[in-house]
Amino acid sequence: xxxPGSAAWLLVALCAATGAYCLLRMRSGVEEQxxxxxxxxxxGFGMALMAIPDAVITPSRAxxxxxxxxxxxxALRALWASRSSAHHLHHLVGTFAMAYMAVGxxxxxxxxxxxxxxxxxxxxxxxxxxxxxxxxxxxxxxxxVPAATAGGGxxxxxxxxxxxxxxxxxxxxxxxxxxxxxxx
Numbered sequence: 534x535x536x537p538g539s540a541a542w543l544l545v546a547l548c549a550a551t552g553a554y555c556l557l558r559m560r561s562g563v564e565e566q567x568x569x570x571x572x573x574x575x576x577g578f579g580m581a582l583m584a585i586p587d588a589v590i591t592p593s594r595a596x597x598x599x600x601x602x603x604x605x606x607x608a609l610r611a612l613w614a615s616r617s618s619a620h621h622l623h624h625l626v627g628t629f630a631m632a633y634m635a636v637g638x639x640x641x642x643x644x645x646x647x648x649x650x651x652x653x654x655x656x657x658x659x660x661x662x663x664x665x666x667x668x669x670x671x672x673x674x675x676x677x678v679p680a681a682t683a684g685g686g687x688x689x690x691x692x693x694x695x696x697x698x699x700x701x702x703x704x705x706x707x708x709x710x711x712x713x714x715x716x717x
Contacts, residue, residue: 544584544709551705552577558699565618566699572624573702575607579631580709583638597639604632623667623703630660630710637717661714668707675700 555574559567579600592600608628615621633656675697 538586538588540712541584541586544712545581547705548577548581548584548709550577551702551709552581554698554702558702568614569620569624570699572607572611572628573706575603576624576627576631576706577702579604580706580713583631583634584709584713592638594639597635600635601632601639604628604635608632626660626663627706627710630664630714633660634713634717657714657717661711664707664710664714668704668711671700671704671707675704 552574555570555577558570559574561567561570583600605628608625611621611624611628615625637653
């Protein structure tokens with residue numbers, strides 16, 4: 534998952550900023566928004582950690598295994614949550630992709646992690662297509678929406694309840710996922 538140094542650091546910054554904003558969104562008064570924001574914060578910070586250049590830190594096989602377990606558990610949670618909301622299917626695909634990349638890195642020969650060829654093309658290809666399509670779709674939807682809808686719930690109370698910023702967050706993570714999958 535590690536590409537050229539400057540691109541990797543940009544990806545780290547993008548994902549960390551996204552994770553930080555998702556933590557801010559967890560202060561929302563709407564329970565479903567808080568739950569979604571928590572899942573997205575985990576994804577943002579997890580992606581930031583996975584994108585740190587090899588020159589700075591090369592995670593051990595045990596660290597990659599831990600990432601796989603954490604994101605595997607998050608995938609199971611997203612699968613359970615998808616019973617009530619179709620949006621959680623996207624979280625399921627995202628957490629599965631993170632677990633898949635972590636397993637690929639754990640299985641990579643020592644010293645060769647992050648240099649391509651660690652993923653199975655039959656899995657990487659469909660994930661790339663999904664996230665590229667998601668980026669295009671969510672980018673097209675990134676149009677500011679009114680802060681409060683008539684009878685649609687509580688009015689936006691701050692930065693944590695801005696739907697257009699949440700969409701921008703998801704778009705950023707989708708772009709990051711495409712970049713990470715391309716280096717598999």
